[in-house]
Amino acid sequence: MSVILGSSRENGNSETLARRVCEGIDVEWITLSEKNIHPIVDQRHTENGFDPVDDDYEDVIQQVMDSDILIFSTPLYWYGMSGHMKNFVDRWSQSLRNTAYDFKGKMKGKPAYVIISGGESAKIKGLPLVQQFQYIFEFMNMKFAGYIIGRGSKPGEVLNDEVALQEADHLNRMLKSRG
Amino acid sequence: MSVILGSSRENGNSETLARRVCEGIDVEWITLSEKNIHPIVDQRHTENGFDPVDDDYEDVIQQVMDSDILIFSTPLYWYGMSGHMKNFVDRWSQSLRNTAYDFKGKMKGKPAYVIISGGESAKIKGLPLVQQFQYIFEFMNMKFAGYIIGRGSKPGEVLNDEVALQEADHLNRMLKSRG
Amino acid sequence: MSVILGSSRENGNSETLARRVCEGIDVEWITLSEKNIHPIVDQRHTENGFDPVDDDYEDVIQQVMDSDILIFSTPLYWYGMSGHMKNFVDRWSQSLRNTAYDFKGKMKGKPAYVIISGGESAKIKGLPLVQQFQYIFEFMNMKFAGYIIGRGSKPGEVLNDEVALQEADHLNRMLKSRG
Amino acid sequence: MSVILGSSRENGNSETLARRVCEGIDVEWITLSEKNIHPIVDQRHTENGFDPVDDDYEDVIQQVMDSDILIFSTPLYWYGMSGHMKNFVDRWSQSLRNTAYDFKGKMKGKPAYVIISGGESAKIKGLPLVQQFQYIFEFMNMKFAGYIIGRGSKPGEVLNDEVALQEADHLNRMLKSRG
Numbered sequence: 272m273s274v275i276l277g278s279s280r281e282n283g284n285s286e287t288l289a290r291r292v293c294e295g296i297d298v299e300w301i302t303l304s305e306k307n308i309h310p311i312v313d314q315r316h317t318e319n320g321f322d323p324v325d326d327d328y329e330d331v332i333q334q335v336m337d338s339d340i341l342i343f344s345t346p347l348y349w350y351g352m353s354g355h356m357k358n359f360v361d362r363w364s365q366s367l368r369n370t371a372y373d374f375k376g377k378m379k380g381k382p383a384y385v386i387i388s389g390g391e392s393a394k395i396k397g398l399p400l401v402q403q404f405q406y407i408f409e410f411m412n413m414k415f416a417g418y419i420i421g422r423g424s425k426p427g428e429v430l431n432d433e434v435a436l437q438e439a440d441h442l443n444r445m446l447k448s449r450g
Numbered sequence: 451m452s453v454i455l456g457s458s459r460e461n462g463n464s465e466t467l468a469r470r471v472c473e474g475i476d477v478e479w480i481t482l483s484e485k486n487i488h489p490i491v492d493q494r495h496t497e498n499g500f501d502p503v504d505d506d507y508e509d510v511i512q513q514v515m516d517s518d519i520l521i522f523s524t525p526l527y528w529y530g531m532s533g534h535m536k537n538f539v540d541r542w543s544q545s546l547r548n549t550a551y552d553f554k555g556k557m558k559g560k561p562a563y564v565i566i567s568g569g570e571s572a573k574i575k576g577l578p579l580v581q582q583f584q585y586i587f588e589f590m591n592m593k594f595a596g597y598i599i600g601r602g603s604k605p606g607e608v609l610n611d612e613v614a615l616q617e618a619d620h621l622n623r624m625l626k627s628r629g
Numbered sequence: 630m631s632v633i634l635g636s637s638r639e640n641g642n643s644e645t646l647a648r649r650v651c652e653g654i655d656v657e658w659i660t661l662s663e664k665n666i667h668p669i670v671d672q673r674h675t676e677n678g679f680d681p682v683d684d685d686y687e688d689v690i691q692q693v694m695d696s697d698i699l700i701f702s703t704p705l706y707w708y709g710m711s712g713h714m715k716n717f718v719d720r721w722s723q724s725l726r727n728t729a730y731d732f733k734g735k736m737k738g739k740p741a742y743v744i745i746s747g748g749e750s751a752k753i754k755g756l757p758l759v760q761q762f763q764y765i766f767e768f769m770n771m772k773f774a775g776y777i778i779g780r781g782s783k784p785g786e787v788l789n790d791e792v793a794l795q796e797a798d799h800l801n802r803m804l805k806s807r808g
Numbered sequence: 809m810s811v812i813l814g815s816s817r818e819n820g821n822s823e824t825l826a827r828r829v830c831e832g833i834d835v836e837w838i839t840l841s842e843k844n845i846h847p848i849v850d851q852r853h854t855e856n857g858f859d860p861v862d863d864d865y866e867d868v869i870q871q872v873m874d875s876d877i878l879i880f881s882t883p884l885y886w887y888g889m890s891g892h893m894k895n896f897v898d899r900w901s902q903s904l905r906n907t908a909y910d911f912k913g914k915m916k917g918k919p920a921y922v923i924i925s926g927g928e929s930a931k932i933k934g935l936p937l938v939q940q941f942q943y944i945f946e947f948m949n950m951k952f953a954g955y956i957i958g959r960g961s962k963p964g965e966v967l968n969d970e971v972a973l974q975e976a977d978h979l980n981r982m983l984k985s986r987g
Binding site for chain 3: 394395405415417433437438441
């Protein structure tokens with residue numbers, strides 16, 4: 272099980288919520304802002320396909336493919352996932368063409384959770400992002416197993432969002448009880 | 451008037467559509483993939499605020515603030531704007547705190563258009579992205595003046611989307627006829 | 630405080646959830662399926678405006694205007710609110726033209742909650758309905774104070790949705806603690 | 809080919825747009841406001857299932873099942889389909905249980921178009937309705953073949969929406985050219 276952290280600051284609210292979800296569970300933490308992952312160069316229609324990119328993307332995607340469960344944790348930046356996370360996801364197009372592994376096959380059926388934190392209106396204005404994740408997971412034949420939207424901008428503020436904490440604790444129990 | 455190109459390849463379909471919209475019109479083209487724009491480091495809640503970043507962002511945002519009309523042109527990557535464009539928009543948070551100019555004041559009331567190109571299902575699965583732009587423009591008090599979703603993955607393919615071309619031509623006439 | 634029930638059966642899951650939210654609170658229950666409310670006849674552009682309609686609508690909308698808080702509780706029927714509820718809301722167009730009262734003035738600022746119950750995918754596929762309510766409340770200058778989406782098709786099934794129950798209990802405490 | 813009209817007034821903008829789409833094409837016009845179709849009484853979980861309802865629903869759904877192509881034309885009422893149309897669609901739940909015909913089998917693969925007309929903001933605020941139709945068609949294994957959102961409130965106003973008219977004319981040509 273891996274948590275993909277999209278925040279660009281330490282101990283942001285989306286991370287706080289993700290850590291609550293994972294309390295007492297053995298997970299791999301992937302902090303995208305600490306990785307060097309370039310935006311995609313779209314070479315899908317270039318004769319020789321994608322050039323290899325010298326960055327951390329392949330390591331990260333290997334870990335993602337090896338995980339049985341994925342949690343995408345991102346602050347709501349401008350009503351979408353963070354640029355760090357978007358850069359990472361955009362590169363999936365490269366993995367789709369990579370013949371060294373069967374990307375879609377490896378991702379198929381994997382349960383995925385989404386944890387979002389944002390300001391006052393996040394529980395409404397974060398919904399297009401939830402729908403975007405739905406389309407992403409649908410395309411990959413992954414299983415969109417649930418999402419939590421927490422309210423919090425200032426550091427630690429999400430700990431005042433009782434509903435989000437209850438949802439996090441519930442997900443924690445569910446994840447612990449799986450075989 | 452400026453066009454902000456989010457594609458990561460030359461002559462992609464979103465750019466093709468944008469060029470059709472701007473035929474015969476004097477516009478500034480901002481190709482984000484040719485700019486060096488870092489993902490944001492969120493220092494909104496850091497004591498001294500945002501550190502200056504040594505990249506092309508400030509030049510680009512100056513040009514954006516100086517434009518009377520903005521066109522955001524992006525391929526639909528994983529049902530969202532490209533990472534290049536998201537990195538750029540995320541940095542707006544930094545401009546909001548920048549005391550050297552009044553970012554919100556400068557953007558207020560500016561008409562903005564969105565041009566999206568994507569695969570077979572883009573006219574449906576691009577809708578969360580349209581909604582995201584709506585929230586972005588609403589937050590900035592900009593005017594969401596219209597959007598076009600074109601169908602096209604392979605280079606040039608959008609030129610087969612008659613409806614999108616008609617929309618582009620219509621927008622072209624409207625933009626030309628403004629004083 | 631009034632609860633507007635859109636279900637077409639007794640003790641449906643959306644009603645069960647609404648009753649949990651309102652435990653120990655004095656509320657008016659408006660069961661739309663027991664009211665005679667005709668679909669709107671759009672006479673907004675007819676010379677003499679809307680003809681009076683001989684049904685229960687005016688009684689219901691009076692009660693709604695007199696309520697300090699509104700809860701809209703509807704099953705997710707075909708990914709939208711029930712026809713019963715839609716018929717009711719459509720008639721608001723008539724109230725907007727009614728000179729006997731100031732409909733928008735009376736509704737302005739009123740906090741509104743939405744409770745939805747639906748099948749397996751309701752927490753995702755109910756989101757367009759949440760967005761629709763957002764636009765409705767925004768138009769009326771009401772305050773969209775929160776929503777709960779519960780999972781349940783068969784009678785009573787929503788009582789297995791622990792997260793929805795926690796959200797209901799939390800909302801119950803909040804509503805009780807208001808002055 | 810059938811057009812299902814959801815408007816509650818004659819010659820509304822959604823009907824005007826639908827008539828433009830169907831110029832010179834032999835279609836059945838189903839004006840829901842002239843039919844007697846009751847809101848559903850949900851008896852999915854009642855021991856004996858749905859009671860027969862004495863209204864026009866079965867005639868209409870027969871015609872719908874017999875059509876090779878469907879066009880759903882509705883004004884945007886309160887950011888959703890009209891109550892007339894919602895009442896009709898809600899009753900599909902009854903057809904799903906009707907053993908006299910194979911509802912899902914008959915609807916499977918049928919191309920469906922959606923035509924919406926609404927006020928100034930309809931091209932944005934009509935998008936949740938488009939998404940709702942997507943989920944409806946997806947559930948029924950129908951093919952969501954396209955949608956048009958026209959701008960128009962006052963009678964005839966949609967005829968000023970050049971883009972919508974072009975889309976209508978384009979769809980007209982496509983429908984004419986099919987075998």
